[in-house]
Amino acid sequence: MIRIRSLTARLASLFAALTASLLVLAAVLFGRMLEAHFQELDLHELNGKLALIRNALQDESGDSALAERIQVLERAFVGHESVGVLLRAIDGRVVHVIHPEHFTLAQRAGTPLAATMGDGAGDWSVEGRPHRGVEARVALPGAGAGDAAVEVLVALDLSHHAHFLASVRSATWGGVAVAALVAALFGWLAAHRGLAPLRRVTETARRLSARQLGERLAAGDAPLEVRDHVEAFNGMLARLEAAFQRLADYSADIAHELRTPVSNLMTQTQVALSRPRTAEEYQDILASNLEEYERIARMVSDMLFLAKADGNTLARGGESIDLAREADALIDFYEALADERRVRIVRTGGATVRGDRAMLRRALSNLISNALRHTPAGGEITIAIESDDARIRLVVSNVGDPIPADQLERIFDRFHRGNAQRESHGEGAGLGLAITRSIVRAHGGEISARSSEGITRFAIAIPRHTSTSAT
Incomplete structure (x- = not known):
């Protein structure tokens, strides 16, 4: 056949x-x-x-x-x-x-x-x-x-x-044969013309490369039967372009972030080798190098964590977690740093969720650490835990430098630190909020940020079907 x-x-x-x-x-x-x-x-x-x-x-x-x-x-x-x-x-x-x-x-x-x-x-x-x-x-x-x-x-x-x-039969069969050939010809022409958008899709796909993802197909002249495919193809190109752009930015940010500690290590090593030094001086240099190594190790660990989050391989536990108790434990942990900066941390409300204790504690710790870096002396950080029939909300608020509106959509991106004024408050690699968002999404929730009138709020919302409330 x-x-x-x-x-x-x-x-x-x-x-x-x-x-x-x-x-x-x-x-x-x-x-x-x-x-x-x-x-x-x-x-x-x-x-x-x-x-x-x-x-x-x-x-x-x-x-x-x-x-x-x-x-x-x-x-x-x-x-x-x-x-x-x-x-x-x-x-x-x-x-x-x-x-x-x-x-x-x-x-x-x-x-x-x-x-x-x-x-x-x-x-x-x-x-x-x-x-x-x-x-x-x-x-x-x-x-x-x-x-x-x-x-x-x-x-x-x-x-x-x-x-x-x-004679009628002969003429009829001859007419049938001719009509079939004509129908085949018109069918071929109609199909060839109708499938032209698909051929353009193929031609566009052949021209695509990592450096040329900006091409789009015109959906206006496409037949209704293939218009959805054209629009889906354009959407795929847009997503690919955005993904490649994020990957390029991510690679550039990684190189930028790793360049500073590596440069510090090279400089300190070159200085140490420039002349003989005492044992105490070598110990100081090694201690300084250790700090840079720890910084690199944290950065690599954070990037590995985000890679697991992208691959949807984060293991979310199912234990019951008292958010109020975890928040109080973190307040005690940051108490010395808060007192040093004369910042007060207050917790209100409570709820119980089911998930991974270490991951949720890390997410909350990132928000508190971020708030401490940007809260001026004499300010206050508030951790509010609320629950209703649909979801559980945890809101971390602090006074301080506002986040510009055009930066709110990007603050959860990797290596993004906002404007220069906020960047000057710390030396983080800009991965904390990205990690926090990945943890929240792994638990089926979402995180958002608002900044107005000198108050910045980070709100975590977890659906109630994955949690149980507590008073």
Whole structure:
């Protein structure tokens, strides 16, 4: 079985097959109707001839004998070469034949007609020529001849009908073939034109590269059937472009963040090797290098954590966690740093969630640490825990430098620190909020930020179906 792989060829073949099927069906119906019409005309003509013969044989205007009446029939059928008449006595003896070439040898020998069409009508063939005829008994008038009768068989040569039907069939099948080819051609053209947007998709895909993702397909001239595909393809290109841009930015940020500690390590090592030093000086240099190594280790650990979050491989536990207790523990942990900066941390409300204790504590710790870096002396940090029928909310608020509106959508991006004024408050790598968002999303929640009137709020919302509330 030949399998057509081209969609255009398949559609063209389908057009051709459908057109040919419809035309064949129409041709068959037309042929049968034409044959039925010809049969009706033939029977009408045969019955007319039979009526003519009956009138001639039953003519009572004179005392002519049967032989004379037959001579009248002979004259009546002069010029009617396609019609034959056979007269047969009651005992089967053939009395007379007009145009005997229209009858079979058996019929001329006295065999009656085998009626196959009802009403004494039937078909037969003589030397390959089709015939149709009717047979009837005709009573002969005359004194003492009340029971005298003859069997009359009238035959009609159908060769002209057969030739006409054959020519019609030939023309019909030729027309079907031509129509199928034309339908296939138009189907191919329609499919080829209709699939043009898909070919443009292919051409665009071939031109794509990491440096050339800005191309888009025009959806306006695409058919409705492929417009959704074009729009989906454009959306995929937009997502790829954004992903590649984020990857490029991410790579550049990683290089930038790693460059500083590596440069510090190289500088300190070069200075240490520039001249002999005492053991205490080497210890100081090694201690300084250790801080840089720890900074690099934290950065690598954070990036590995975010890579797991991107791959959806963070393992979220199912233990019950008292958010108020965790918040209080973190407040105690940051108490010394808060006192040093003269910042007050207050917690209100409480709720219980199910999840991973270490991950949620890390998320809350990141928010508190971030708030401490940006809260001025004498300020206050508030941790508010609320719950309702739909979700549990944890909001960390602090006073301090506001976050510009155009930065609020980007503060959860990796290595993003906001404006220079906020960046000056710390030396973080800009991964804390990105990690916090990944942890919250791993627990089925979302995190948002608002900054107005000197107050910045980070709100975590976790759906209630993954949590249980507590007073």
